[in-house]
Amino acid sequence: xxxxxxxxxxxxxxxxxxxxxxxxxxxxxxxxxxxxxxxxxxxxxxxxxxxxxxxxxxxxxxxxxxxxxxxxxxxxxxxxxxxxxxxxxxxxxxxxxxxxxxxxxxxxxxxxxxxxxxxxxxxxxxxxxxxxxxxxxxxxxxxxxxxxxxxxxxxxxxxxxxxxxxxxxxxxxxxxxxxxxxxxxxxxxxxx
Amino acid sequence: xxxxxxxxxxxxxxxxxxxxxxxxxxxxxxxxxxxxxxxxxxxxxxxxxxxxxxxxxxxxxxxxxxxxxxxxxxxxxxxxxxxxxxxxxxxxxxxxxxxxxxxxxxxxxxxxxxxxxxxxxxxxxxxxxxxxxxxxxxxxxxxxxxxxxxxxxxxxxxxxxxxxxxxxxxxxxxxxxxxxxxxxxxxxxxxx
Numbered sequence: 333x334x335x336x337x338x339x340x341x342x343x344x345x346x347x348x349x350x351x352x353x354x355x356x357x358x359x360x361x362x363x364x365x366x367x368x369x370x371x372x373x374x375x376x377x378x379x380x381x382x383x384x385x386x387x388x389x390x391x392x393x394x395x396x397x398x399x400x401x402x403x404x405x406x407x408x409x410x411x412x413x414x415x416x417x418x419x420x421x422x423x424x425x426x427x428x429x430x431x432x433x434x435x436x437x438x439x440x441x442x443x444x445x446x447x448x449x450x451x452x453x454x455x456x457x458x459x460x461x462x463x464x465x466x467x468x469x470x471x472x473x474x475x476x477x478x479x480x481x482x483x484x485x486x487x488x489x490x491x492x493x494x495x496x497x498x499x500x501x502x503x504x505x506x507x508x509x510x511x512x513x514x515x516x517x518x519x520x521x522x523x524x
Numbered sequence: 525x526x527x528x529x530x531x532x533x534x535x536x537x538x539x540x541x542x543x544x545x546x547x548x549x550x551x552x553x554x555x556x557x558x559x560x561x562x563x564x565x566x567x568x569x570x571x572x573x574x575x576x577x578x579x580x581x582x583x584x585x586x587x588x589x590x591x592x593x594x595x596x597x598x599x600x601x602x603x604x605x606x607x608x609x610x611x612x613x614x615x616x617x618x619x620x621x622x623x624x625x626x627x628x629x630x631x632x633x634x635x636x637x638x639x640x641x642x643x644x645x646x647x648x649x650x651x652x653x654x655x656x657x658x659x660x661x662x663x664x665x666x667x668x669x670x671x672x673x674x675x676x677x678x679x680x681x682x683x684x685x686x687x688x689x690x691x692x693x694x695x696x697x698x699x700x701x702x703x704x705x706x707x708x709x710x711x712x713x714x715x716x
Contacts, residue, residue, distance in 0.1 A: 419679050458677055483673020485692055487648060490609045500673045500690070
């Protein structure tokens with residue numbers, strides 16, 4: 333377990349897999365999947381979960397955490413995808429599936445844990461992610477946490493009746509001051 | 525068949541597959557990927573071919589490149605399409621090093637761009653390469669792609685970190701193959 337201030341990261345097990353269906357059909361997926369809405373049946377979700385579990389190549393390229401609040405409520409999924417050990421490169425993925433927990437610092441707390449895990453445990457050289465220009469919350473978060481804006485794929489996604497740019501962000505290990513330093517800098521605190 | 529000046533594009537069928545165990549293990553693979561040098565067995569390559577056979581046609585369009593006298597020299601195509609966004613990710617590799625630097629790749633690319641924008645009505649095409657690949661970087665500039673993102677230190681090759689460069693082109697930026705042939709002063713194959 334990776335222990336944060338507002339959340340803990342735990343292995344993405346049964347308790348989270350049961351909620352995955354609700355989350356990928358919910359409003360969070362729009363931001364997670366860069367402007368897509370999904371309609372996924374329970375059967376499709378279970379088949380997908382089985383397929384994932386059985387595919388060694390898929391497994392090797394990912395690390396999946398469940399995010400839970402300090403009282404143990406599951407609220408989202410965070411992890412690494414396309415983890416390429418040879419290039420020491422990893423894409424980050426993140427969704428707070430429960431909208432009640434948007435904007436309260438839960439995602440940032442989870443992100444600091446995940447980035448620290450990537451650099452300090454797995455010796456990743458670089459973490460990166462992409463989002464789109466409608467996702468103001470993540471754009472602000474990237475700035476705050478110290479990711480570098482690396483480019484703009486013009487009008488690469490279509491959502492809400494309009495074309496939007498996809499934005500690329502990256503953070504190199506040497507640019508990461510460490511989780512403790514960022515907690516200090518951002519003035520984060522546990523809920524008391 | 526898409527008829528070019530130096531090459532034709534044809535479906536990437538068995539005549540090309542026969543070459544893949546040589547092509548995917550020679551130096552062209554290093555440039556065609558982001559600096560990877562995997563050694564692939566015939567069985568592994570057969571599995572990839574099988575995946576291609578099983579994937580629905582709307583997800584990608586692989587072409588074989590052959591010279592005007594019918595010699596297979598490489599691959600170019602749409603690796604995958606996002607139909608919803610009308611965006612296509614392109615990939616290309618001249619697998620026979622004897623044909624590097626002779627304009628074969630550029631001729632094939634012009635054919636593919638006409639196909640993507642005019643036949644498939646794509647809104648956007650894009651591709652990634654590594655900053656070690658000076659030949660492709662020159663080609664992108666020449667053909668009119670825009671450098672949209674520089675993903676810093678995203679790949680390691682020959683012991684050095686290189687950036688991944690993402691190039692994109694929108695439909696309205698493509699003047700058409702005929703115009704490009706005139707602009708670049710391309711002409712048909714001379715007798716070799």
